[in-house]
Amino acid sequence: MDFTTQLLIAAISAGTPLLLATLGGILTERAGIIQLGAEGLMLMGAVTTCIVYIRSGNLILALLAAVAITALLGMVHSFLCVTLRANQTMSGLAMTLFGSGLSAYLGKSISGIPLPGSLPKLDLEILKPVPVLGELFGRLDMLTWFSLLLVLVLHLLIHHTSWGLHLRAVGDNPATADVMGIRVQLIRYCYVTAGAALIGLAGADMVLAYAPTWNEGLTAGRGWIAVGLVIFARWNPLRALFCAYFFGALDSLGFRIQLLGSAVPSYFLKMIPYIVTILVLMYLGYRNRNKPSGTPESLGTPYIREQRF
């Protein structure tokens, strides 16, 4: 195991929760609803996983519980943003505050208790002889494989099916979609809920593959980084894959440099992902200043049928 392979594995392991959260964000925002509650949803997914897994010892049950709870929170977000047409930014912020508070409250009883197990690895002997990547494939866990599959499925869904066409129509121009007989509100509800559930799964992956005990606020801003990644990836699942792994690599790079005994204090290494997020967004903003950024056109504006523009 040379340094590069180790770094790649670390990047994938740190990048998978980011990838899942980014995919969830992409689904939500493609439907035209801003999702800033990612941090809170990830925390809720993580704490639910920990509690259910520690209490029941059943991994599948824990994952299902995390998905169910965050889907429910996604419905709250939909209700506020789709039905009540509330301010989507504020609703997301409320979700983040509520999620971090509630997760800290619920997690108090299991704080620091190690989880009874981890994610099963999928050993694929067939892939072992593959140069460079063979090493990796033998070490990936189920959720990582699931996230890779999901990238493909979502890419096909968004760009190559009529469902995806409807989704993009609703996110870009809900009034036209409505005229065409697409059920705008229903589609928004479904995708916001599914997106929230994915972000919750990202939180679950965080504790199962990355930090195996619950600690208050363990996501440390990764939910917000995912919000940024949705923009880097231009709302596109395939790009999300590369962006998430790039950030996973940054995340683990600091840790690796420390192991090598670098003179830079670790605090500065930990700043890298946050600072790079800002810099990359600035670079993209500068580069695309006269080009469309890929933003769903109606992102953030609630759809009201009676209104004519």
Added chain:
Amino acid sequence: MAGRSGRWYSLRLEYDSSRTRSPWWTPILSVVLALLLCAVFIAANGMSPLVVYEKMFRGAFGTSYGFTETMVKAIPLLLCGLGIAVAYRISVWNIGAEGQLTVGAMAATAVTIYFPDLSSFWSITLMLVFGTAAGALWGLMTAVPRTHFGVNELITSLMLNYVALLALDYVVFGPWKDPKGFNFPGSPMFTAAQSLPVLGSTRLHIGLVFGLVAVLVYYLMIRFTRWGYELRLIGANPTAARYAGIHIKKHIIIVMLISGGLAGIAGMAEVSGVTHKLMQGISPGYGYTAIIVAWLAKLNPLGLIVTSVLFGGLIVGGYSVQTIGLPSSISEMLQGAILFFLIAGDMIHRFRIRRSA
């Protein structure tokens, strides 16, 4: 679904977008509903919500000590909330008050470390100037990406919060660590000359005056100056404001400087008035709580004073339930719930039940 056919027997929900003013009691109702919702979670944990809430209320407002503590917590909330309110006037979503407060506290501490022997007047003045400047700079770092690179200020300001907290960790564990502090991460204690004056034997410091003066200035500026008028205009209709020749970019930078500067003052007041040294956890999330403080007050100066005292009480009450074995995060949970009900309440009254023909 309200928008589709919403028929339930012969009743129909109708959305009336012209009803933008929600009634005065929505904030009060949202607090009550949030208390009810969190009561469910408390009860599920096997505690009596009534006991918990009573404990919180008594802890925050029941004794004179509790009340002054509440006021102490209200000071940074008022200053940060005010800064946030200024930015939100023109829909600049600054959620970086936490980081701006942190760098303000750090800059104030830097004055005590590098100029230890100044007179009381010069210490406090320099700390105030540096604290404000650092906070304002942190705000600027959010504003410029927004105005010149089209980067959403939400993400930038939040990322900078994490950067600020890591920088704080670095200085309290590293270069500024108190050599006589038994290896505890924190700066040396401030001298009397570097501390803000307090009221009698309480911990209530002069920062309260900063806060009240800032509120008054905010009110007068918004109400009576050209700048305030332009802010209100941008807030009401940005497109019209742009056609009227108002430089929106310039205003975004100004409000972020003010926003960050005020949070910086809050950070300076916190180290110089309350903790008397820089350490980890200098802010128990003031910057985030201040978002709700501003929103609950509907950005109104008088409302800000009321809500910051209320939320100061919520933080103190959160500490006091720890004595009966509940985590203080209960107050954070309440805050999130209050915000949920508040934004829902702002919209719900726009719906009317109509008999459909």
